[in-house]
Structure formats: structure tokens, C-alpha cells
Amino acid sequence: MMIEINQLVKRYDTLVALNHVDLQVAEGEILGLLGPNGSGKTTAIHCMLSLLRFDKGSIQLFGQKMTADNYAVKARIGIVPQEIAVFEELTVYENIDYFCGLYVPDKKKRQSLISEVVALVGLETFTSFYPHALSGGLKRRLNIACGIAHKPDLIFLDEPTVAVDPQSRNKILESIKALNQSGATIVYTTHYMEEVELLCDRIVIMDQGQVIAKGTKDELKDMVRTSxxxxxxxxxxxxxxxxxxxxxxxxxxxxxxxxxxxxxxxxxxxxxxxxxxxxxxxxxxxxxxxxxxxxxxxxxxxxxxxxxxx
Ligand SMILES: Nc1ncnc2c1ncn2[C@@H]1O[C@H](COP(=O)(O)OP(=O)(O)OP(=O)(O)O)[C@@H](O)[C@H]1O
Ligand SMILES: [Mg+2]
The missing domain is CATH 3.30.70.980 (YebC, transcriptional regulation domain)
Known part of the structure; x- marks a missing residue:
């Protein structure tokens, strides 16, 4: 198991954002975390990454307890946050180089990783652009490139296709498939059911902080009698x-x-x-x-x- 979560509870004051969540992600799979706004997807990811403290339960990544200073585990993780997080002062190339450089000190190695990721997300003609000159979809692709350039084994993508044009959306979905085929395990949150149907091996459906159903697409569909x-x-x-x-x-x-x-x-x-x-x-x-x-x-x-x- 790449991720093993047991009975996770997270409260924001009186609001129970995660209510006894159990979740397992196996090596090599694309897990879709599907749920409407406010169902707890981002909170769950932030707890897994130790960006948030939680109230109860346990989280293991790569079979180890995840803590905020477990750098060996952090280097194996890629994060593509829901809100675009890139530097406006840096070009596309420099942004990717900056984030990749947090994990890959060797400049030569970084150069080849950057070329690879730029091609993967289709930003070849934009490497010298500053973020403000990119369309929403291209900026999303840059956000993804920054999170994955260091070739992590486990990648979290939090709603990476919100408000992007169809062309960028397809490119993003293709890139994620390619990453998975080259061995990465992926956790993908979205409220677009078409995307999880297209992309994901297994799906976890959340609502109001609870896991309300999980299984493969077919297993979930078999649950509804109006099949x-x-x-x-x-x-x-x-x-x-x-x-x-x-x-x-x-x-x-x-x-x-x-x-x-x-x-x-x-x-x-x-x-x-x-x-x-x-x-x-x-x-x-x-x-x-x-x-x-x-x-x-x-x-x-x-x-x-x-x-x-x-
Ligand atoms: N920092 C915070 N302080 C207080 N409440 C919060 C905070 N962050 C999230 N919440 C609340 O916790 C619940 C879960 O939010 P979360 O952002 O995890 O949902 P989500 O599934 O990612 O939603 P979305 O699809 O809109 O991104 C919501 O009710 C939200 O309002
Ligand atoms: Mg969210």
C-alpha cells in the first residue's frame, strides 16, 4: 500500500471536515477522490501531506508514518495544489527549475527532467513566458509541471482541470495517464465524474467529510438498482x-x-x-x-x- 488511512478525523473548530475516513491506495493505481464542494477532498490531502494536523486516526505513506519533517518521504511525493502556486517573477522554465531544484540538486539532471516534463504537459513553446502571459489552461499545466518534474512515486493532484479549456483538459488527462504508465501512483480529486470514469482504477466518493462509497467504476454502478x-x-x-x-x-x-x-x-x-x-x-x-x-x-x-x- 502506498497510502493507508485509518479512521481519520479532522475538525475545524466545531465543523467535522473528515469524519472517520478510511482510505487505501495501492502502488501503481490512479485513485479518484470524487465529491462535491466542501466534501473534504482537499482537507484529506492536506492531512496526508502533514500540512494539517488532524484530531484522530492514523496515516501511513510508503508504509511509514508521515510527519512534517520526513524529508525522505517528501522527496518521493509530488503535489499539484488546487490553487495555482507559481512565481509571477519567474518564467515557465525558471518556475519548474525552482520546484525541481528543491529535490534535485544536480543541474544537468534537472535540465533533462525539465525538458521531459515540459514535453509531457505540452509547454514547449512557452518556456520563456511569464505566468501572467499564459492562459488559465496553460497556467494549470505549469502548476502540474512544477509539482511533478522531480519524478515522484506518489502524486497528488487536487482538481487540476477546474476552469480549463477542453484542449488543456485533454492534455492534462493524457499527461496523468502517461505518468501512471511510467509507474507513478496517483491520487486525483475532482467533482467531475466523467474524469474519474475515464482516468481512475478505483474511486472513493466523499460527501460531508465521509467516505460514502468506494470501489471500481463497475462495482459502484452495480450498487445502484436503477442500473x-x-x-x-x-x-x-x-x-x-x-x-x-x-x-x-x-x-x-x-x-x-x-x-x-x-x-x-x-x-x-x-x-x-x-x-x-x-x-x-x-x-x-x-x-x-x-x-x-x-x-x-x-x-x-x-x-x-x-x-x-x-
Ligand atoms: N481552514 C479552514 N477553516 C475552517 N473550515 C475549513 C477550512 N478549510 C476547509 N474548511 C471546511 O471544511 C470542509 C471541507 O473543505 P475542503 O476544502 O476539504 O473540501 P473540498 O472537497 O476540497 O471542496 P472543493 O471541491 O470546494 O475544493 C468545508 O465545509 C470547508 O468549508
Ligand atoms: Mg478542494
């Missing part, structure tokens, strides 16, 4: 054919209203063909077929009664 929905436009569906479909296949829910047959099932992929076969055998015409897979928002909705992004 997958299929609708087929069928202008005319005789009662006996409706019954036949019902008898042959066991659905969680099935109804025919206003020329549309709706089916809810956990095995839609296996169910579609038999339904169409029955319709064809009865010489019935059908129109549009659409399926809607359960989303992580459905999972969140099921557990908390509210939407992930409200």
Missing part, C-alpha cells in the same frame, strides 16, 4: 407479446407506455437481443433503441438523495 435503462420505440405492442417478453426475461422493471417499452436491467447487453428476436418473430416493427448506463451521479444520488453537481 441500466433501455428504451425501444414500438408503435404497437400486443399484450401477448408484452407478456412473452416478460416471461422469458426477468427484468427489475419493465413497462410499455405511449409506444415506448422501457426496461431496467443489470444485464442489458445480454437482454437486448432476445427482446428484438421476440419482436421480429411477432412481425412487429420497432424504431429507435436507446440505452442509458448508470452513472456515478446515479450512485451519488442513490446514497445521498442529491445530485453530485447541484
Amino acid at each position: 441500466d435503462r433501455l428504451t425501444i420505440d414500438i408503435p404497437f405492442l400486443p399484450e401477448e407479446v408484452h407478456k412473452k417478453i416478460k416471461a422469458q426475461l426477468s427484468f427489475e422493471d419493465m413497462h410499455y407506455v405511449d409506444g415506448v417499452l422501457s426496461v431496467t436491467s443489470t444485464h442489458l447487453k445480454d437482454d437486448l437481443l432476445p427482446i428484438l428476436t421476440i419482436l421480429q418473430e411477432a412481425n412487429l416493427t420497432y424504431g429507435k433503441i436507446s440505452t442509458k448506463e448508470a452513472t456515478l451521479n446515479d450512485v451519488f444520488l442513490e446514497i445521498t438523495g442529491k445530485a453530485l453537481r447541484d
